[in-house]
Amino acid sequence: MNGAMTMNRKVTRFGSSLGVSLTDALKQIGLGLGDEVDVVVRPEAGEIVIRKMKPRVEVPEGFNPEFFATLDKNMKKYRETIEGLKNR
Template sequence: MNRVLEMERKVSKFGNSLGITMTDALRQVGLDQGDTVLIDVNKATGEIIIRKSSKVTLPNGIGEDFMDSLADVIHKYDQTLRGLKDR
C-alpha cells in the first residue's frame, strides 16, 4: 500500500541558508547522508518534489557528449519517435 504521509515543518535558518529537517521522511524513501536527490519546483502550485537520484554509469565507449547529442535528437524529434512507437 502506497500511503502518502503529510508532515508539517517550520522553515529554519541554517547558516546563510533556509531549510527544513525531515530525517524521518528521507529515511522512509531510503535516503541517507551523502545521497543525491533531484528537486523539481512548481511555482504555480507551490510544490517542491524531492526524488532519490539514480546514478547512471555510461558503458565503455559512450561519452557524455554522445548522450548530450542523443538527448538533443530525442527532444527535437519527440513527436515523431512517439508516433513510431505506436505503429
C-alpha cells in the same frame, strides 16, 4: 496516495540559509548523508519535489546506449513474468 507520509514542518534558519528538516522522510525513501537528489520546483503549484536520483550507468565504448532504453521498456512490460521466474 498509497504509502504516503504527511508531515507539518516550519521553515527554520540553518546558518545563513532557510530550510526544513526532513530526516524521517528522507529515511523513508532510503536517502542518507551524501546521497544525490533531483529537486523540481513548481512555483505555480507552490510545490518542491525531492526525488532520489537513479544510479548513473556508464556505457562501455562500443556498447549501444539504446540497449538500456529497450531493457527498461521490456522490464516494465514483462515485470510480472520476470518476478514469477525469480521466485521459482
